Amino acid sequence: MEPPRSSGVGIDNSGEYSPEIAETLRFEEEIQSLIHPSSFDGSAAPTGGGSFTALLGLPANQAVELLHDSGAREPLASRIRVGEHPVHRPFHLPLDCSSAFPSNATLVDRAARFSVFAAEGSPASSSGRLKAEPQDSDSPPLDPIPTGPAKRKDTGRSKCDVRLSLSFKSQAKVTAKKSKNAEENTDGDKLPYVHVRARRGQATDNHSLAERARREKINARMKLLQELVPGCSKITGTALVLDEIINHVQTLQRQVEFLSMRLAAVNPRIDFSSLDSYLSAECGPVTVRNGPGGVVVDPSLWPTDATAEATRRLLVPQFWHIDLVPPQLQPQQSLTTWERDGAAHSQLLPNPTTSLFLYDPANSGDTNVPHRTAKLKTAEDRALNL
Amino acid sequence: MVALRFLRALSLVRCSGPGARSPSYRARGIRRAAYACMAASAGPRRAWSRALLRKIRRRPGRGLRRPRAVIRRRRPVGGGDPLEVALRRLVPGGGCMEYCRLLEEAADYVKCLAMQVRLMQTIVDSASHVNSID
Secondary structure, rough: OOHHHHHHHHHHHHOOHHHHHHHHHHHHHHHHHHHOOEEEEOOOOOHHHHHHHHHHHHHHHHHHHHHHHHHHHHHHHHHHHHHHHHHHHOOOOOOOOOOOOOOOOOHHHHHHHHHHHHHHOOOOHHHHHHHHHHHHHHHHHHHOOOOOOHHHHHHHHHHHHHHHHHHHHHHHHHOHHHHHHHHHHHOOOOOOOOOOOOOOOOOOOHHHHHHHHHHHHHHHHHHHHHOOOOOOOOOHHHHHHHHHHHHHHHHHHHHHHHHHHHHHHHHHOOOOHHHHHHHHHHHHHHHHHOOOOOOOOOOHHHHHHHHHHHHHHHOOOOOOOOOOOOHHHHHHHHHHHHHHHHHHHHHOOHHHHHHHOOOOOOOOOOOOHHHHHHHHHHHHHHHHHO | OOHHHHHHHHHHHHHHOOOOOOOOHHHHHHHHHHHHHHHHHHHHOOOOHHHHHHHOOOHHHHHOOOOOOOOOOOOOOOOOOHHHHHHHHHOOOOOOHHHHHHHHHHHHHHHHHHHHHHHHHHHHHOOOHHHHHO
């Protein structure tokens, strides 16, 4: 009989499979004892490996349908159809399958929860088919038997096994209720065809799907943030990572404040206009190359270098140019440079109201300021596309 | 990109009142200029840059009410996680976003902040270096 053999195997075999498979094995035993299909020949290979594949057959198919994309649906269907034929074949199950099935009561409990097996009521013929099938289907990964149908199953099965292991691992996260829902959903439709990329035992209703997608999105963003913040990659745990990120942002903001104080304290005898022309000459071709959108990352390196170089070049020869330029001239100067840039890039923002302020002058009480800011606005619009 | 804007802004701050204003006042102006440049170079596609510019522009433009009214709060914050709340406060415009969006904006904000800090550091270094040569 299968059950004792399989139980024996469960203990003896040492394999790579996760413990959850053991429980499915056990459950399959019970199913088989219950169902007792006619295809069950006396010549059935009496090894635990066989029982494993048999046990795996039912869950495998269910899980496979759960896991597979639409692409795999055809092999599945073909498999199911084909499976009818080998029903009468001797139940040869490969002995090569070495799997560890440690006896574990909790696993059995979990197996009991799987409504896949609750669907043992799904006709015995199907289970018979499925049982007979796995002998062919499992053999390819373990002991390649190149039959026609088996070939088609090959691609499916190898995927299936990989995903099975994945799914079995993921079962640890699943609650009983969810798994029941999932399996019931799958079984509610025509036999076990679920065209959703749901992991085994996870709910497939819209809410949980959306939640899962959202969770994955959040995790992806957290990973991004982790990479951005130095020293965060080693930290495990969302709370600590968030903490580190917050600290980093606060540090950066404090640094900006501190540096602005320093800049204000620096002797303001610096000729920035010539600096501007130098930098714009450098910026122009680069920004055109980069395109309108992603200028943030690439130029992050060269502006600072260029800035340092420019400041050094302009200041060291002590070409001091005290800004005694009257305020009225200043905006015109900047305007001309903006226009130069705009002409170079030949891009005009159609909507001037979407202007982004360059800078709000400190002495807003000055009457000239409104003019200045207005001019800057339009200039900014043009420069925005840089 | 940021360098250009920032240097121009700096020159404006300098020329506006080198003798008239105290250094602290100028520092505040420079800080505001820094944030404005950062937001401006980030572009209007980012929620944080829009919010930041709105915050900066609020002082002069208080009287003007733009006809294009922006819906400020699309969804009230759940506010359960203290870390999340803190992050929302730090990132400009973070009060109205979903958590997922908040993380995205935070990443971009950190990137731009780091760049701005580097830029300012470079300017300060070169300026002070040049000054020390005298």
